[in-house]
Amino acid sequence: MSVAFRHAMIYQAIPSFKCKTGCFDCCGPVVFSEYERSRLTPEQAALVTLDAVVARLRAGQTTCVFASTAGCSIYDKRPYLCRLFGTSAEPKLTCRHGCGSGVKFSREQTAALTNEYEALLRESANVE
Numbered sequence: 001m002s003v004a005f006r007h008a009m010i011y012q013a014i015p016s017f018k019c020k021t022g023c024f025d026c027c028g029p030v031v032f033s034e035y036e037r038s039r040l041t042p043e044q045a046a047l048v049t050l051d052a053v054v055a056r057l058r059a060g061q062t063t064c065v066f067a068s069t070a071g072c073s074i075y076d077k078r079p080y081l082c083r084l085f086g087t088s089a090e091p092k093l094t095c096r097h098g099c100g101s102g103v104k105f106s107r108e109q110t111a112a113l114t115n116e117y118e119a120l121l122r123e124s125a126n127v128e
């Protein structure tokens, strides 16, 4: 199975829901797999290398570069963690505004899905 297909399978397993309009309160520094970065434009991808993210954090910038009151500017290409937030019973993945999917992943299901994603993080340097 290709890296692209495995990402698509993980994304497909995550339910979608509607956020509060104009909110980006949970949009902090976020990890992208190499495959997820490869789907961005070169200019966008350069903003989310590990070095770029660390440099922004050191400068006290804790909001994601793609966040705006108009929403996420790369919404269709947002990475795994952004998709997972609000769909899990894990307290740290719970929306402070009460938004989220009606049915939530249990902690065990969340861990299993995240393990799959972490395997892709390790492997997706070989983008297919």
Ligand code: SF4
Pocket: 018, 019, 020, 023, 024, 025, 026, 027, 085, 086, 095, 096, 097, 098, 099
């Ligand atoms: S999940 Fe909640 S905190 Fe995050 S953007 Fe949506 S409404 Fe805001």
Ligand code: SF4
Pocket: 024, 026, 027, 028, 030, 064, 065, 066, 067, 068, 071, 072, 073, 074, 075, 078, 079, 082
């Ligand atoms: S990529 Fe989009 S959804 Fe994810 S943290 Fe950034 S602005 Fe928020």
